[in-house]
Amino acid sequence: MKFNIKNNMNDKNLQFTAAVKKYGTPAYLYQGEEIIKNYESLTNALPKCVDVFYALKVNPNISLVKLLRSHGACTEVCSITEMEIALKAGSTPQDIVYLGPCKKDYELKRAVELDIFAIVIESEIELSRVSKFAQELDKTVNVAIRLNPDFSADGSPWKMGGRPTQFGIDEKHAIENFGKYLKVPNVNIRGIHVYNGTSILDAKSVYENTKYILNIFDIITKKYNTNFTMVDVGGGMGIPYFQNQTVLDIKEFEELMVPLFEDFNSKYPNTRIIMESGRFILGTAGYMAVEVNNIKVNHEKTFIVTDGGTNCHSAAAGSGRVVKRNFPMENISANEDSPINEYQVSGPLCSPDDIIGRNIKLKEVNVSDILIIKSSGAYGPSSSPGLFHSHGFPAEILLYKGESHLIRRKDTSEDIINMQILVDLNIQEPILN
Ligand SMILES: Cc1ncc(COP(=O)(O)O)c(C=O)c1O
Known part of the structure; x- marks a missing residue:
């Protein structure tokens, strides 16, 4: 590996360059201090009665989960593997x-055995299934009922609720039928869960959403005279990716959320209030580093071919995003005074869609330069089609207290081939004349 290093680089870029020199590209780089700063800016803006649960779907790397856990974060998981990661990273059930x-039967059984704080029930069938497993194990299982409310969160490009989705039980139906749920054997219903949307940049929208959920909690509590011990209001706090977006105003968030939660807590002191968050905590603290392998002009556009594209950063390529725009990107190998040019940044795939920057302005790029795609810590590593062209998943590196730590090694050809099974189909060798 031969990377271009310029002597005018700032500390962060020097650290990035040294790390990729050591571990190779493509790679995800995480700034540990930034992760903690983001996490604490959220917890500091919430009253003590609220617990923040880190959503592993955003980035399940065990060292990152451990770092967050060591600063007090709880965990929200969506598979048995995420649950085992959370436990290994130090989370208690x-x-x-x-x-x-x-949720597969073996996953539900494991969760019942472990006595986690709550299995969040997404349907009536699932409620019966969990009850059956709890009876088999002669236990009482703690659950929360996920509702799909009649209200949808403003300002969220991905709405999980307030419209037909595969998540939760319709608000009206659940309110009508809660009496039946409360009678299901071996099940203790702790309360309710709602996750209505993600990538919200408007504090008022998170507030309105939360207020609505706390009100549903109130309605069910009064109607059924329950003593719930949990309300999970989701979250959806976003980060800006594009030029015309502004950061979530954390001061405004605090001013709106603190009185709302404190008021709720004074009425329901025994109810654990949960907010879930991932993107806000990890997003801006993660960077993807790719190396420039080739530069060419094609039909009057200049293409930079890099060793990491949509196969390892689907989020930057726009997959799953409503608007396809460029993630912020920088050529960290360029000189301070390099001219700015316009480029198309592609990855290594034989697919015209493998573009992670369109008509993007970068300081002059040369072969072997390192490009950094910013705000990449959320979903890039966890939701990309890493096996396309059998390139495998990139390395992940944690930069913390001035040191770099490899926290996931890059997949090798052997890793990928070893997962495949060559069966003996008793095929005759072709006869070559
Ligand atoms: C139920 C649930 N919890 C947490 C998250 C993480 O949300 P975010 O990316 O907004 O931090 C999501 C994201 O879709 C989700 O669906």
Whole structure:
């Protein structure tokens, strides 16, 4: 590996360059201090009565979960593997909630055995299934009922509720039928869960959403005279990716959320209030580093071919995003005074869609330069099609207290081939003349 290093680089870029020199590209780089700063800016803006649960779906790397856990974060998991990661990273079962629309029997059984804080029930069928497993194990299982409310969160490009989705039970139906749920054997219903949307940048929208959920809690509590011990209001706090977006105003968030939660807490002091968050905590603290392998002009556009594209950063490529725009990107190998040019940044795939920057302005790029795609800590590593062209998943590196730590090694050809099974189909060798 031969990377271009310029002597005018700032500390962060020097650290990035040294790390990729050591571990190779493509790679995800995480700034540990930034992760903690983001996490604490959220917890500091919430009253003590609220617990923040880190959503592993955003980035399940065990070292990152451990770092967050060591600063007090609880965990929200959506598969048995995420649950085992959370436990291995130091979470206690009582600080885990488990949700998701498809929980397999063996996953549910494990969650019942472990006595996690709550299995979040997504349907009536799932409620019966959990009850059956609890009876078999002669236990009482703690659950929360996930509702799909009649209200949808403003300002969220991905709405999980307030419209037909595979998540939760319709608000009206659940309110009508809660009496039946409360009678299901071997099940203790702790309360309710709602996750209505993600990537919200408007504090008022998170507030309105939360207020609505706390009100549903109130309605059910009064109607059925329950003593709920949990309300999970989701979250959806976003980060800006594009030029015309502004950061979530954390001061405004605090001013709105603190009185709302404190008022709720004074009425329901025994109810644990949960907010879930992932993108806000990890997003801006993660960077993807790719190396420039080739530069060419094609039909009058200049293409930079890099060793990491949509196969390892689907989020930057726009997959799953409503608007396809460029993630912020920088050529960290360029000189301070390099001219700015316009480029198309592609990855290594034989697919015209493998573009992670369109008509993007970068300081002059040369072969072997390192490009950094910013705000990549959320979903890039966890939701990309890493096996396309059998390139495998990139390395992940944690930069913390001035040191770099490899926290996931890059997949090798052997890793990928070893997962495949070559069966003996008793095929005759072709006869070559
Ligand atoms: C139920 C649930 N919890 C947590 C999250 C993480 O949300 P975010 O990316 O907004 O931090 C999501 C994201 O879709 C979710 O569906």
